[in-house]
Amino acid sequence: MWEREAIGLADGPFESRDGPPARWTAAEPQGSSGEAQASESLRLSECAAQRTRAASVLIVEDHELLAEALALALSGRGFDCTVAQLGGPVTVLEQAAQLRPALVLLDLGLADADGVDLVPGLRAIGARVLVVTGCLDASRVGSALALGASGWVSKAQPFESLLDAAEAVMRNRPPLGDARYDELIELGTARLKAEHELKQRMAQLTARERQVLWALAEGESAAEIARTFFVSIGTVRTHIQAILGKLGVSSQLAAVARVRSLLVPDDSPRRPS
Numbered sequence: 001m002w003e004r005e006a007i008g009l010a011d012g013p014f015e016s017r018d019g020p021p022a023r024w025t026a027a028e029p030q031g032s033s034g035e036a037q038a039s040e041s042l043r044l045s046e047c048a049a050q051r052t053r054a055a056s057v058l059i060v061e062d063h064e065l066l067a068e069a070l071a072l073a074l075s076g077r078g079f080d081c082t083v084a085q086l087g088g089p090v091t092v093l094e095q096a097a098q099l100r101p102a103l104v105l106l107d108l109g110l111a112d113a114d115g116v117d118l119v120p121g122l123r124a125i126g127a128r129v130l131v132v133t134g135c136l137d138a139s140r141v142g143s144a145l146a147l148g149a150s151g152w153v154s155k156a157q158p159f160e161s162l163l164d165a166a167e168a169v170m171r172n173r174p175p176l177g178d179a180r181y182d183e184l185i186e187l188g189t190a191r192l193k194a195e196h197e198l199k200q201r202m203a204q205l206t207a208r209e210r211q212v213l214w215a216l217a218e219g220e221s222a223a224e225i226a227r228t229f230f231v232s233i234g235t236v237r238t239h240i241q242a243i244l245g246k247l248g249v250s251s252q253l254a255a256v257a258r259v260r261s262l263l264v265p266d267d268s269p270r271r272p273s
Helices: 032-054 064-076 091-100 116-124 138-146 159-170 178-203 206-217 222-229 233-247 250-260
Strands: 001-006 024-026 058-060 080-083 103-106 128-131 153-156
Touching: 058 064, 058 091, 058 159, 064 080, 064 159, 080 206, 091 116, 091 222, 103 116, 103 159, 116 138, 128 159, 138 153, 138 178, 153 159, 178 233, 206 233, 206 250, 222 233, 233 250
Parallel strands: 058 080, 058 103, 103 128, 128 153
Antiparallel strands: 001 024
């Protein structure tokens, strides 16, 4: 008895009087052929999934035109690109966990998240991270590298340089030289340590003290803050003294400078809307 192979026989039945044609094969005992075909099918499926993941890119960028341009250009270079739907850190990380990209192009200055904070979560799912940003603060870029990002490229560079950097990271060729990388890591590590210390100190502030600190950071005087919150200027000065003590600084200028230098907008103490 002869059984027809499944591959390449879309044109219907094929009969032969003289024995099996080239596309036919002798039947094997039940179970043996089916198991072999199933095993081979599984192997091919796994290989295809691995190839797809190896070339997959997730673009986390809130400038829509740039995100779409990067996706289109990298697709032309053979990568499977997806532009992330933005909506906060949880939304981005959930998409990444579902897609499991090999590479994430990550902007640090997202409107609804701090890109630096996304790096550990993206690395945890096995993705490499290339920071693509207009941020000029080397310590923030260094923080992303210290947390596991593979490299950094400025949006100010020619568009082709952005594409080349993405391809370099994908091919396991980091776009930064060792000396520059080490310098940024050192800056980033120092910043992360200072941020951690400041956040611990900020946690000691009351809600009203945080509001007063934010108002000072916006340039308001003690008198203006008093009018805003309908309290006496003496009360505001009491809050300011408490703030200085908890932050470990000796002046309003030092408190404001410290907060401005280390906190991104989402971390800043906001006044009620």
